[in-house]
Amino acid sequence: MDERFALVGLCPAAEQAAPKGRRPGKRPALAAAFLALMVLGCLLFPLLLTKDPASMDLSNYAREPDGTFWFGTDTMGRDIFAMIWSGGRVSLSIGFLATALSTVIAVAVGAVSGLAPRWLDALIMRLTDILLSIPSLLVIILLQAALGRANIASLSLVIGATGWMSVARVVRTEVRQLRTSEYVAAARCMGGGTFHILRRHLAPNFLASIMFMVVMNVRGAIVAESTLSFMGAGLPLDTVSWGSMLSLAENALTAGAWWIVLIPGLFLVATLLAVTELGEWLRRSANRGQSNL
Amino acid sequence: MCETLLDVRGLCHSFPLGAGRYLRAVDGVSFRIRKGEIFGLVGESGSGKSTVARCVMNILRPQAGSILYRGVDVCDPAQFRANRRMLQTERQIIFQDSSSSLDQRMKVADIIAEPLAVNHIVPPRGSLRAEAAFQLRYVGMDPAYLDRYPPELSGGQRQRVAIARALTMEPSLLVADEPIAALDVSIQAQIINLFRHLQAEHGFTFLFIAHDLAVVRYLCDRVGVLYRGKLVEMAPTKELFDRPLHPYTKALLSAIPIPDPRRERARTRFHFDEAAFDRTGGFVQVSPEHFVLGGKEAEP
Ligand SMILES: Nc1ncnc2c1ncn2[C@@H]1O[C@H](COP(=O)(O)OP(=O)(O)OP(=O)(O)O)[C@@H](O)[C@H]1O
Ligand SMILES: [Mg+2]
Numbered sequence: 001m002d003e004r005f006a007l008v009g010l011c012p013a014a015e016q017a018a019p020k021g022r023r024p025g026k027r028p029a030l031a032a033a034f035l036a037l038m039v040l041g042c043l044l045f046p047l048l049l050t051k052d053p054a055s056m057d058l059s060n061y062a063r064e065p066d067g068t069f070w071f072g073t074d075t076m077g078r079d080i081f082a083m084i085w086s087g088g089r090v091s092l093s094i095g096f097l098a099t100a101l102s103t104v105i106a107v108a109v110g111a112v113s114g115l116a117p118r119w120l121d122a123l124i125m126r127l128t129d130i131l132l133s134i135p136s137l138l139v140i141i142l143l144q145a146a147l148g149r150a151n152i153a154s155l156s157l158v159i160g161a162t163g164w165m166s167v168a169r170v171v172r173t174e175v176r177q178l179r180t181s182e183y184v185a186a187a188r189c190m191g192g193g194t195f196h197i198l199r200r201h202l203a204p205n206f207l208a209s210i211m212f213m214v215v216m217n218v219r220g221a222i223v224a225e226s227t228l229s230f231m232g233a234g235l236p237l238d239t240v241s242w243g244s245m246l247s248l249a250e251n252a253l254t255a256g257a258w259w260i261v262l263i264p265g266l267f268l269v270a271t272l273l274a275v276t277e278l279g280e281w282l283r284r285s286a287n288r289g290q291s292n293l
Numbered sequence: 294m295c296e297t298l299l300d301v302r303g304l305c306h307s308f309p310l311g312a313g314r315y316l317r318a319v320d321g322v323s324f325r326i327r328k329g330e331i332f333g334l335v336g337e338s339g340s341g342k343s344t345v346a347r348c349v350m351n352i353l354r355p356q357a358g359s360i361l362y363r364g365v366d367v368c369d370p371a372q373f374r375a376n377r378r379m380l381q382t383e384r385q386i387i388f389q390d391s392s393s394s395l396d397q398r399m400k401v402a403d404i405i406a407e408p409l410a411v412n413h414i415v416p417p418r419g420s421l422r423a424e425a426a427f428q429l430r431y432v433g434m435d436p437a438y439l440d441r442y443p444p445e446l447s448g449g450q451r452q453r454v455a456i457a458r459a460l461t462m463e464p465s466l467l468v469a470d471e472p473i474a475a476l477d478v479s480i481q482a483q484i485i486n487l488f489r490h491l492q493a494e495h496g497f498t499f500l501f502i503a504h505d506l507a508v509v510r511y512l513c514d515r516v517g518v519l520y521r522g523k524l525v526e527m528a529p530t531k532e533l534f535d536r537p538l539h540p541y542t543k544a545l546l547s548a549i550p551i552p553d554p555r556r557e558r559a560r561t562r563f564h565f566d567e568a569a570f571d572r573t574g575g576f577v578q579v580s581p582e583h584f585v586l587g588g589k590e591a592e593p
Contacts (some may be wrong), residue, residue, distance in 0.1 A: 182394040185352045190408040190462070193380035200407075204398045 001214035006037045007133050038271055042092055047087035050081070063273065065223065065259055072259040074248055080263055083240045090241035093220055094156050098221035101160025103214050110171025114179065132165040140224060141233050142274065155228070159221045169211050174206050208286035215279035219272050226268060297361075298466060298498050299326040299349065302367070306344050318344040320522040320572065321358070326466075331499040332531070333513030335506060335545070341522040342502045343389055348367045349500065350386045362466065364486075373582045382412055385464035387472040389502075391451040395443040399452055402439040405429060408462045428457040433483055449476045456484065467491075468500045468588055485512050504547050510534055515582070518542050523572050528583040534574035541565050 060078040071080035083125030113124040143152055143158045178184060178201070187197050222242075223231040228234030237244055252260035304322045307315040319341040321449040326332040332578050349360055351367055360367050362384065365376045373380065378506050385408070388394035395404055403410075405428050406421035416424040426436040432453040443451050452475045459467060469488075473481045485508060491497040508514055510530055517527040518541065526539040537543045544565035551557040574587030 004379060065509070075343075182388050182390065183396040185347075186386070186394050187396075188408065189350050189352065189381065189384075189386055190411050191378065192411045196411055200399070201396050205396070215410075252418065 005181070028274075028277040031274035031281075033279065034270065034274045038088060038267075038274075039092065042085050043086040046082070046089060049082050049085070049212055052220070059192070064257075071263045072246070072257070074252070074257075074260045077231045077246075078240075080245075080259065083245055084242075084264060085265055087240040087245055087264065088271075090239065091225055091243065091268070092151055092271075093152055094159065094225045095154070095218045095222040096243075097156035098159035098163065098224075099214060099217045100160075102211075102221075103157060104165040105161070105209075106170055109164065110168040111175055113168070113172040114175025121172070128165045128168055131162075132169075136162040137224065137227065140228065142227070144233065147285050150228075150233075151239070152235075155234060156209060156221075159224045163217055163220060165222075167210055167217065170210055174209055178205060180200055190192035194286060211286060212283035214276060214277050215282060219279070220273045222272065222275075232233040255256070295329045297325050297476075298328045298330075299500070300312060300361040300537065301325070301345070301349065302361070304345065304348055304355050304360065304527050306348055306353060306355045307339075311405070315443075317522050319348070319355070322518050322519070322522070322524045323358075323522065323576070324500060325528060328498055328502060329422040329492065329496045330515065331488070331501055331513045335500045335504060335509055335516060335518060336519030337504065337545075340519045342519055343470050343524075345519070346386065346500065346502055349448065349468055350384060353366075364480060375478060376584040378412070382408075382414075382462055383465040384468065385459040385462050385466075386468040387455050387459045387475070389470040389533070391455040391475065392443070392448070394455055395451060395458075397443050399442070400439065401429070401441050401443070403522045403526070404443070404454060405457045405461055408458065412462075414462075425457075428456070428461050431460065432457045432487065433480065449480060454483070462493065464497065466498045466500065468502075470502045471504065472501075473504070474503075477506040481508070488512060505570070508548065512583075518545065521570070521572070523586060524576070525583065532583055538579060538583070539587070 015119045021227075022281060041286070055078065059077070063074060065072040065080075071084065072077055109124065109128070113121045113128075115288055116124065128187045138156050139162045144155065147154045147158065167246055184201055187201055192200070203209070225234060226243030226246060232247060235241050235244050237247070246261065246268070247262045252258070299471050302323050304319055305317070306319040306559075307317050310316050317374065322341075322345060324332065334345065335566065336342050344353065348355045349367075355368060359369075362380060365380065366372045398467050402422050402425040406424035407418055409421060409424060417487050418424045418427050422439065423437060429436055429438060434450060434453055436455075438446065438450065438454075443454065452472065456472055457467075458483070467498075476484060488497075488499060488501075489512065492499065501509070501513055513530050515527065515529050516533050518525050518533075518539070520541045523576070524538065526533065526542045528536075533542065534546060541562070543563045547563035555568060575588065576586055577583050578584050
């Protein structure tokens, strides 16, 4: 070793192994695998299956699961196995589209508010608070009624447009903090350009804090779609989604056909659980960076 | 040894307090730092030391005055742009608070190598990681810390990571804002020796900000005393400690405890009357190297 190090001397690192308690926890492999399977299934199965999920075969209505109809048929004679996958496609699309939209709005509003002068910031944040205090399901139903007959795009638009407020508040607080943080000043001092600062400092810090909420928004959007369709205020019966499948519950229960409700319900609940698990993991790994001051 | 590296002239900076009021944090500060010199800036908390450092590093834009580094006015946007790379590679700062000046989501190895990566400099020791390990050793830390994150380090270790980051660029001017205040006494001594070594062997120039006068006395060649944003006295270290002229400097120096108990008890504390502080006076030269604020008090 260089004798120049003798200047300051060297104290060995106390313990070599990383402390256990701070680990982000084990990866949610099961949840991730399940979600990947669902997404793949929803993308591929509707292309591969020969049965049309929308075709009603009234000679085969409310059939129990068997060799031909794996998950049975519903009270209108539609094949549930085919409906699960094409319905999942609709439900997941709405989940992702609505979240993408709400995230874009949230980042834009939050960044503007974070960079704006004090009065504009206060104005934007008060408006956000007001919007946040109105039950979003009510707003969704009203907006949807104004837009007319629901389809995937309009429902995503409405759900996305009502779900950005809480993320926007987090974004705004983060931007305010990061803007004045010393490590950004330090990076600028050493010659880091805007792009470097965005990529190495802002994005990691900022994404970590909103990732959890964004994932939870996916869950919220899927739930909102199901709720609306279940109540009959969402997608019409002939557009198959998990929510609209559940809206047949009443018929199904009087007909004693448990599979019509239970199977789409199971898929919905399992997907929501997997998304939650993923979100929890993201939150735990984001919290690893808490200071020990 | 006589070439001026940094020339600060009439620096003023105010912070808006809202409602049209301003806080004059730095008020007409002028000093020069020669190449290879360690210039100390002392003063009580809130006297504007960090603000001077931030202006020198272009983090804050002063309202008045100029800062010349190698003859380049760093406050002038056109001149700054033309010399950007030189200014950003040759000047480095060690921040006062290392818990906020290090990105919590970066590993120690990436933090230390960041200046090299940003400036696309080929690391002299092979890889960026080897370079980071070398600098970490240099400040007395085991390279095993390379894969840790700042929140997992102690305050003193974090401060040393911040020092290591500043050293990777081998800067010509190192602005050190109370770099050792968070360290324990033995590490403090080691870091101070490291600074002396860097000055003697590698010709580093320091703007060393401190409130520990014993450290300043040992380390610095010249010292400036800052009080409420005004530079009240500036002199070579020995001269300042032997023959302080401004009443505030006298009060500051008389507050240093003396290790000998008998002399400590006999020591007279000099009290400085804040109300009597006259900020309007000019900077008077009492000897070739010794300047003091306000002519009248300058009489010995
Ligand atoms: N961003 C800011 N906004 C408003 N006032 C500020 C800001 N930064 C510093 N000040 C004020 O400017 C004055 C000088 O602050 P500065 O940080 O330069 O002091 P300092 O000499 O470094 O003190 P310390 O030894 O405690 O670090 C203080 O009165 C402080 O309250
Ligand atoms: Mg300070």
